[in-house]
Amino acid sequence: MDGERILARLRERFGPAVLEAGSPFGQPTAVLDRGVLREALDFCKVDPELGFDMLVDLTAVDYLKFPGREDGPRFEVVYHLYSLPHNQRLRLKVRVEEEGAVVPSATPLWPIANWLEREVWDMFGIRFEGHPDLRRLLMYEEFEGHPLRKDYPIQRRQPLIGPRN
Amino acid sequence: MAETATREIFLGEGSGTGSGGQNLHVNIGPQHPAMHGIIRILAELDGETVVKTDVEIGYLHRAFEKECEAGGYNNAIPFTDRLNYVSPLINNFGYAAAVEKLLGIEVTERCKYIRVLMSEISRICDHLTCIGASAMELGAITVFLYMIKAREFLWELVEDVTGARLTISYGRVGGVRADLPDGFAEKARKAFQETREVLDEVDRLLTGNRIFMDRMIGVGALSAEQSIAYGITGPLLRAAGVAYDVRKAQPYWVYDRVEFEVPTRPTGDNYARYLVRMAEMEQSMRIAEQALADMPGGAINVDFEGRPIDPASYVDRGKQGKTEGLLLLPVTLSPNLEGQNRRALERVLTHDKRVALPPKETTYGSIEGLMNHFMLIMEGYGIRPPAGEVYVPVEGANGELGFYVVSDGSDRPYRVHCRPPCLPPLAALPRLLEGGMVADVVPTFGSVNMIGGELDR
Amino acid sequence: MGVGDFFTTKLDQAIGWARKYSIFQYPFVTACCGMEYMATACSHYDIDRFGAGLARFSPRQADVLFVVGTISHKMAPVLKRVYDQMCEPKWVVAFGVCTCTGGFYDNYATVMGIDTIIPVDVYIPGCPPRPESVLDGLMKLQDRIAAGAQRY
Numbered sequence: 179m180d181g182e183r184i185l186a187r188l189r190e191r192f193g194p195a196v197l198e199a200g201s202p203f204g205q206p207t208a209v210l211d212r213g214v215l216r217e218a219l220d221f222c223k224v225d226p227e228l229g230f231d232m233l234v235d236l237t238a239v240d241y242l243k244f245p246g247r248e249d250g251p252r253f254e255v256v257y258h259l260y261s262l263p264h265n266q267r268l269r270l271k272v273r274v275e276e277e278g279a280v281v282p283s284a285t286p287l288w289p290i291a292n293w294l295e296r297e298v299w300d301m302f303g304i305r306f307e308g309h310p311d312l313r314r315l316l317m318y319e320e321f322e323g324h325p326l327r328k329d330y331p332i333q334r335r336q337p338l339i340g341p342r343n
Numbered sequence: 344m345a346e347t348a349t350r351e352i353f354l355g356e357g358s359g360t361g362s363g364g365q366n367l368h369v370n371i372g373p374q375h376p377a378m379h380g381i382i383r384i385l386a387e388l389d390g391e392t393v394v395k396t397d398v399e400i401g402y403l404h405r406a407f408e409k410e411c412e413a414g415g416y417n418n419a420i421p422f423t424d425r426l427n428y429v430s431p432l433i434n435n436f437g438y439a440a441a442v443e444k445l446l447g448i449e450v451t452e453r454c455k456y457i458r459v460l461m462s463e464i465s466r467i468c469d470h471l472t473c474i475g476a477s478a479m480e481l482g483a484i485t486v487f488l489y490m491i492k493a494r495e496f497l498w499e500l501v502e503d504v505t506g507a508r509l510t511i512s513y514g515r516v517g518g519v520r521a522d523l524p525d526g527f528a529e530k531a532r533k534a535f536q537e538t539r540e541v542l543d544e545v546d547r548l549l550t551g552n553r554i555f556m557d558r559m560i561g562v563g564a565l566s567a568e569q570s571i572a573y574g575i576t577g578p579l580l581r582a583a584g585v586a587y588d589v590r591k592a593q594p595y596w597v598y599d600r601v602e603f604e605v606p607t608r609p610t611g612d613n614y615a616r617y618l619v620r621m622a623e624m625e626q627s628m629r630i631a632e633q634a635l636a637d638m639p640g641g642a643i644n645v646d647f648e649g650r651p652i653d654p655a656s657y658v659d660r661g662k663q664g665k666t667e668g669l670l671l672l673p674v675t676l677s678p679n680l681e682g683q684n685r686r687a688l689e690r691v692l693t694h695d696k697r698v699a700l701p702p703k704e705t706t707y708g709s710i711e712g713l714m715n716h717f718m719l720i721m722e723g724y725g726i727r728p729p730a731g732e733v734y735v736p737v738e739g740a741n742g743e744l745g746f747y748v749v750s751d752g753s754d755r756p757y758r759v760h761c762r763p764p765c766l767p768p769l770a771a772l773p774r775l776l777e778g779g780m781v782a783d784v785v786p787t788f789g790s791v792n793m794i795g796g797e798l799d800r
Numbered sequence: 801m802g803v804g805d806f807f808t809t810k811l812d813q814a815i816g817w818a819r820k821y822s823i824f825q826y827p828f829v830t831a832c833c834g835m836e837y838m839a840t841a842c843s844h845y846d847i848d849r850f851g852a853g854l855a856r857f858s859p860r861q862a863d864v865l866f867v868v869g870t871i872s873h874k875m876a877p878v879l880k881r882v883y884d885q886m887c888e889p890k891w892v893v894a895f896g897v898c899t900c901t902g903g904f905y906d907n908y909a910t911v912m913g914i915d916t917i918i919p920v921d922v923y924i925p926g927c928p929p930r931p932e933s934v935l936d937g938l939m940k941l942q943d944r945i946a947a948g949a950q951r952y
Contacts (some may be wrong), residue, residue, distance in 0.1 A: 202732070203732075203733045234736075237760045258745070258747070294766075315400065326409060332410070334908050338874070338877050373878055374879075374882060402878075404872055509836060510927055
């Protein structure tokens with residue numbers, strides 16, 4: 179099953195909710211509407227023709243300073259799926275605004291999503307609806323702000339002890 | 344009364360007053376002697392049985408991803424060294440491969456072989472350290488000393504090629520920094536032979552050892568379905584019986600041209616992970632030996648015609664504008680630049696001028712070379728891939744190591760994300776530990792091979 | 801100089817000499833430098849020659865704190881606590897450039913040198929330092945110990 183077939187299958191199932199689809203650099207990629215994300219992930223996992231049984235990676239990108247996309251939705255949450263039986267990869271993306279940055283959680287489907295979503299919350303401040311325990315993963319609770327956002331200065335330190343800068 | 348006090352001492356405050364026992368909360372880490380890595384495990388114990396655990400990470404968060412956004416594409420290479428500091432070469436090459444895919448360039452044949460060879464040496468170092476450290480934590484210090492001895496042989500090889508033992512920064516976007524030194528193949532074969540002897544000794548010390556087997560067999564087991572659900576790859580998944588290896592599934596560089604097997608085990612416990620790692624080291628040496636034998640390009644140092652000149656006077660003449668005929672002169676480069684003369688770099692670096700720095704002879708010997716050099720080094724210029732995003736996986740020592748790079752068309756990566764291979768097993772650690780004994784925390788944690796640098800980034 | 805002064809001086813020298821060859825260290829290993837620390841501790845480089853081979857994995861029994869690897873702001877309170885738990889006299893070795901100055905991790909997550917948190921006796925720069933420079937740093941520490949340069 180090649181990349182085109184995967185994207186076609188997603189399109190016939192979700193229709194207009196697949197906002198963009200293509201294979202840049204040979205990697206099938208689909209941008210989905212946030213409303214169908216949870217359903218689409220479930221479909222990718224259980225559909226025997228797709229069979230994406232592994233959530234390889236989950237991360238986000240802050241497009242605040244990306245040339246030409248400053249006004250669009252600020253964040254993009256990126257899912258990389260891998261299918262062991264078909265040896266195929268798929269990238270799913272969902273765009274979210276800064277206001278009300280909430281994405282449905284994938285934790286019920288893949289337990290690994292628990293930590294990956296905690297990391298995205300920690301680094302970008304995107305909330306995941308239905309996550310059982312959305313705490314910071316890498317930084318400490320006292321840390322204010324989300325360091326991988328483009329408007330967080332790289333050297334703004336928030337030490338727990340010792341001198342402040 | 345005295346009994347109540349005793350209970351309180353052993354079981355915690357308040358436990359003496361109630362009728363039933365109370366679970367004991369034990370905090371292991373972040374800095375714990377029996378664990379090579381900083382991680383905090385909050386364990387709830389009922390007697391000696393682990394009932395519930397909470398794993399906290401992030402004690403080595405060093406802002407890798409943010410730092411990568413701050414510099415040019417090649418500036419991120421030193422940071423990738425320090426992700427998985429036990430096998431830094433794989434990280435270098437993985438990141439470089441991702442940027443190369445963005446640029447749409449192909450590295451040279453010889454470079455592909457060098458990358459495969461050095462990756463496998465790195466993988467052996469990683470497995471040696473992992474097995475050595477986890478055996479030491481079970482009390483087998485001899486094994487640790489032997490393994491570090493073997494690693495030292497391999498590090499000498501790495502040092503010969505890269506100039507450093509550990510944080511090597513050897514990969515470059517578009518190739519590698521320098522060619523292999525003279526007589527490397529011979530040295531490598533000798534080092535592999537010595538490593539094999541050590542592995543044989545360790546095999547006899549551990550594999551049939553009653554104590555080691557009792558501590559490892561059936562401990563920390565995870566089924567194949569659970570491993571896949573947790574996104575676990577690499578030796579841990581293969582120990583659960585799934586023969587998934589990025590080198591086989593999506594071959595990159597020349598992995599489709601070398602013969603090797605993917606060792607698997609059915610049980611998925613700590614002992615299976617140990618056996619898989621031992622078998623993988625042998626396979627890695629097999630790959631490395633094939634890469635050495637098949638490496639194209641022949642001898643590295645080629646005799647030039649004419650009189651040699653030392654680099655200082657070469658530069659002087661270039662500065663005075665006497666560049667005529669300079670490019671034809673053979674130069675004895677300084678020892679710091681070993682393996683980086685023009686002939687050598689032509690073999691190991693891509694010929695794309697947008698990406699590869701010109702050799703020093705060209706930089707100082709011609710105005711075009713100097714301009715090319717500055718165009719790649721100056722702020723605001725440098726390597727400029729087209730806008731887009733790629734995810735490139737390679738097989739790291741702990742599993743699938745992926746780099747997700749987003750480019751906005753400028754000379755700096757817009758976003759670099761590393762998919763760390765040891766994060767999924769750590770996320771599954773509570774499942775591995777719960778239901779087992781508290782003493783099994785240490786061997787299970789050792790077999791997971793947590794590397795702080797890539798876990799916390 | 802009185803006879804009493806003579807004896808206390810000689811006694812200090814004798815104690816300093818004895819202490820210098822019985823370094824019980826606590827390796828506070830966090831990151832990359834730990835790999836070089838392992839290499840130094842093992843048979844190739846063998847820090848046992850300097851009487852520093854025995855690592856005590858309890859801060860209360862250790863004399864020298866080896867801080868090996870990057871200290872992040874999340875880890876800093878832990879380091880301070882381990883240092884406070886050590887008994888006097890005690891010495892601190894900053895192993896690797898991250899512990900000396902923060903190294904090239906100049907960002908929100910890392911501490912710019914552990915000497916902003918705890919006092920340091922010997923700095924061993926390098927990213928990571930080669931075992932030879934670790935041994936050099938260890939000998940410098942021995943000189944300090946022999947000279948009685950400890951804080952109380």
